Each structure stands twice: as structure tokens, then as C-alpha cells.
Amino acid sequence: MKNIIEFKKKPTILATFTIGGPKESCGPMGKYIHKKLDCDKFGESSFEKAERKMLTYTVEQLIKHCKFQQEDIDAVISGDLLNQIISASFMARNFDIPYLGVYNACSTMSESLIIGGCLVDAGYYKRVVCATGSHFSTAERQYRFPLEFGSTRPPQSQWTVTGAGGCVISNEFDKDLPKLALACVGKVIDFGVTDANNMGSAMAPAAMDTLFRLFKSTNTTPKDYDLIVTGDLGAFGSRVLKKILLDKGYDISSNHVDCGELIYNIKEDDFQGGSGAGCSAVVFNSYIYQLLKEKKLKKIIFMATGALLSTTSCQQGDSIPGIAHAVVVES
């Protein structure tokens, strides 16, 4: 089994764009988010339509920012958390561009980067857009309770990010822009966590497995990377990851950050941080990309993490499998 996908030509991340809801825009990532929303309905009649509009706006702005036309993009690779990934599919309806729908829950951003990276690196396509997003209010009412119910959130819970983020992956070489160097596709790992409010714990074993295989296969250690960025393990999940990875011999305590921890001013007694497909998409494509572009980071691991549950699987008594896809990005 091959653990590592090596991008021989190192496709360039030509541009990124992010959009954040009011809560996200007021947080620590606010100054890096490209478009800040005053209202999380974004002028639409439902939260679901607002979610797809955020994704659509992201793709539009990516094309515009690069001064491209739609025909300059060979494919859009996208997914989201809603049933049947309708946000991504309805976004793609607005463009005359081929579309590949992907879903690995909150790890969809790095999954799309891996597939997009391969398609460009191998020369099948010149440029692809990878984008994903989520919305607190659509996720909350789909996965948990009606919003009007005002349910109490347990201390181990996370807050689904309202936001979207995406990037253009291109075969155009630009020495000043960040590049995809290699990738490690995640396995589905399930340690038997059944608490749908404790997704950090459910995802941490998968995150550990992917990092372990990446370090082992590339003969590297955590010190070889300026930063190891996980998706949305949250404060508690991050602690679990650090502990179980240390048991395997790798110490990431000095250079690990989690997008879920970065995006909000976390009050520990309130919640564990952000989550959702939009969480890693917003933080990676704004703050992390900016640091890479400014060469403040030279080599990082970006690994979005996903909890592969559904309301049906929870109601039928299943535990929550996790997955984590990693990409190594170099500036």
C-alpha cells in the first residue's frame, strides 16, 4: 500500500478566497478573511441558500481575482456537510465548469486539494478550483436540533463555522506562491466514540494514523515542518491527538495548531472551538495561506479532519468513524 502521493511538479496554489459569517469575522481570523458577512443569511431566504451562496461567491471571486474566465478553469471539486452535498452541487449549477462532488465530512477541504492536486500535477487539467463550506444554522438543524429549540450545548461540543473557502490549483509555476508537495490519504478509523457532541475525540485517532503514516513514509519528524495544522479537532480533540501521537513516538506539542481553535476566541467552559467543512477551509485559505505567501511558514502539513457520522448512523447506535487527509504545502 502506498501511503504517500508525491506531486512531482508541485502544483501552485494560485489564489485563495474566504468568506466568513458575523461570528467568524469578529474572531481572530477576521482580519484575514476576504469577505465578512454582516448577516448569516447573506440576503437569502434560507440558511441553506445562504450556504450555497457563500460557496458560489467564493468560486466567482477566485475566478475574478485571477482575471480568468470560467473557461480557464477545467473543473470544480467541492463538497459540504448538507445531505447530498447540495451546497456544492447547487453552487456548481451556476458555472459552466465540470464538477466532481466529494465528501469526507469536515476533511473535505484537504480531500479536494488531494484530488485537485493530482489532476493538475499529472497534467490532465491546467487549473482546478477546490472549495468547501459550512453554515452553523444548516448544520445545527440538520444534525442536531431545530434552531428554535435552543438546546443546551454540552462542554465538549464545537461550533460549526459559517463560512466558505477555496483556492485555485494551477500548473503555472510561480516561485513566490505556495505549492502542494505531497499528500497522505486518510483511512477510516473508529475507536468507538458514540457521543456526537464529542467529535474531536472521534477524529483524533484518524488524525494520529495519518500523521504517523506521513512521518514514517517520508522519514520526517514533526520538527521538519514549521506548522502542523489540523482541521477541527477543537481544544479537547487536539489534546487527545498530541497524547496518542506522543505514545507513537512523535511530539507535535510545539508546532501544532488547530483551525477550530484558531477561528474563535475560545472560552473553554463554553465550547471546544470551531468545526465544519468551512472551518479548515476558511483558516487555511486565509491566515495559513497568507503566512505561506509571506514566507513566514516554509513547509507545513495541512490536515483537515472529518467525523463520518449521520443522524441515521447515530440513531441506529453506530459509533463515529473519523478520517483525516493530509497535504504538505511548501512556500
Add this chain to the structure above:
Amino acid sequence: MKNIIEFKKKPTILATFTIGGPKESCGPMGKYIHKKLDCDKFGESSFEKAERKMLTYTVEQLIKHCKFQQEDIDAVISGDLLNQIISASFMARNFDIPYLGVYNACSTMSESLIIGGCLVDAGYYKRVVCATGSHFSTAERQYRFPLEFGSTRPPQSQWTVTGAGGCVISNEFDKDLPKLALACVGKVIDFGVTDANNMGSAMAPAAMDTLFRLFKSTNTTPKDYDLIVTGDLGAFGSRVLKKILLDKGYDISSNHVDCGELIYNIKEDDFQGGSGAGCSAVVFNSYIYQLLKEKKLKKIIFMATGALLSTTSCQQGDSIPGIAHAVVVES
């Protein structure tokens, strides 16, 4: 924009496996289906668990049939129709193999073949498994009505296939086995159909668009292919496709078949044929693959078709976007 992905090394479809429910096993495809179920619960406590067991069994048998171990497979690419593609994710939980979750509704089989084909053709991976499935009873109660309700089905409706199918895509050359030659990734096309019981009509425009771009970009005509196999347009949707493609100058009336029409002994006043991610997966990986292997077919287009709706999008008044991904397979 690049319409065509050309597989330079033409990856081999090393093996296929299919499993069918009782209704499917009694139909015209029965003699080609590898594993026929007597009971659509497959020994499980719920239809959802039966669906994931069919997918798991398919992947297990593919590995076994090729005399491989799990470590000989570099990735599993899979998706299904359930919310959050839980059948695919829980299937992948049973294997120690990296997993990419994909979703384009009933066109997921050809989508997975395209992504898997690229990963193998470009040399990132040696062998991948592409598999998908569906189940009448899980789809019916998720998308439409509780099964106990016994709702009347309108004449334009289709019957979701209970079954799963998959194949091993490999870089091993074998002149006697079918190969992936090229692919055309679909665009999301929406002609405004809002009847969730008439998915053939919703998908036909997307099928037309993909075939049109494939013929145009490869400078071929329908006559250059022994068979043009669509996924689950059904009887009515197939008629719509033939009509609107003829308007564009391409006549596929003499060599078009639809997996949805092939799988059941269709009574036209009853329903329009099969549908679901398992429909094209079962027919392609049993009957069509067999004909290719026997060289009774030399060059075909396999194009699974998908309707990108969800109950939420329907309830919020959205129309049904369609998509169709095509692969050209040569014997």
C-alpha cells in the same frame, strides 16, 4: 476548458464484483450478477446496515478474487445515496486502506472510475477499488415516504436498485482485459424539472451535454462506439436524451442502452426502470464488463447519470440539477 481526460497508459479493469437484491437477481441481469441475495436485509438488523454490508462484501470479494491482500490496494474510492454517504464510509471502516469519499448521486460509479483511473494512470497508485451501491428501502424512506406508508408510485417513477458493484483499477497490463481510455467529467445542468418522481427528465439534459462534449472534443460520432450505456435515465429519460441529442446532431437511437432499463423486466405502466447508485454499478460491473471481456463489445461509453436533489432542496422549492460523467472503456 479541457473537456477530455485522456488516460495515457489505459489502466486495466482487473476484476469486477456485483451483488444484487432478490428483485434484481430475478431480472434480466440475474445470470450476470455475482452474488444474489435471497433477502434484502442480508442478515442485518436494518436496511442501512444491509446496504453497507453489500458494499463491504463487494470490496472483500474483489480483493479475494484477485488473490490480493488489503495492502495490495492503495485506495478505495466510494460513495452512495445515503445522507453523509454512510454506506461507503462505514464500509471503508472495515478495511485498512486509504479512502476517498465521493458523491454525485447516481453518477458516483463513473465519477469514482474517473478519479480512480487518474490516480492509477498517473502513477500515484498501483491499484484502487472503485465501488458504489444503493438499496431500495433505504433510499425510499430517506428520499420519499416511510416504507410502511405504502405510497402509490406515479407512472414516471423509477425503482431504486438494491445492489452494489465495484471493480479493481490497476496499472498491470493485460491485453485480454477491458481498459479505461478516456473520460469526460460532467457539468451540473438544470432545465427546471421539479418533479422528484421524474428524475429521468431531470438528468437527460446533463447526459446530453456530456455526450455532446465528448463527441465534439474527440471528433467521434455515436457510430464509433459499440454501445453507449447510460446509468439510470429509465425508459422515459432515455427517450428524452435521444430526442435532445438528435436535435444537437447526434443520433444514438441504434446503440444506446440504459442500465435502468436493462436491470428489470420493465412494465411500462408500472415504472420507468431502475435507478440509484447501485443501478449502473451492478449492470456495468456484471453484464457490460462480461461483454467487454468476451470482446463482444470493443469500445463503449459508460456514463452514469445523477440527480443532485435532496429532500431539503425539494422542500425549499428548488428544481433538480443533473450531472453525468462519461468514461470510454475499450476491450
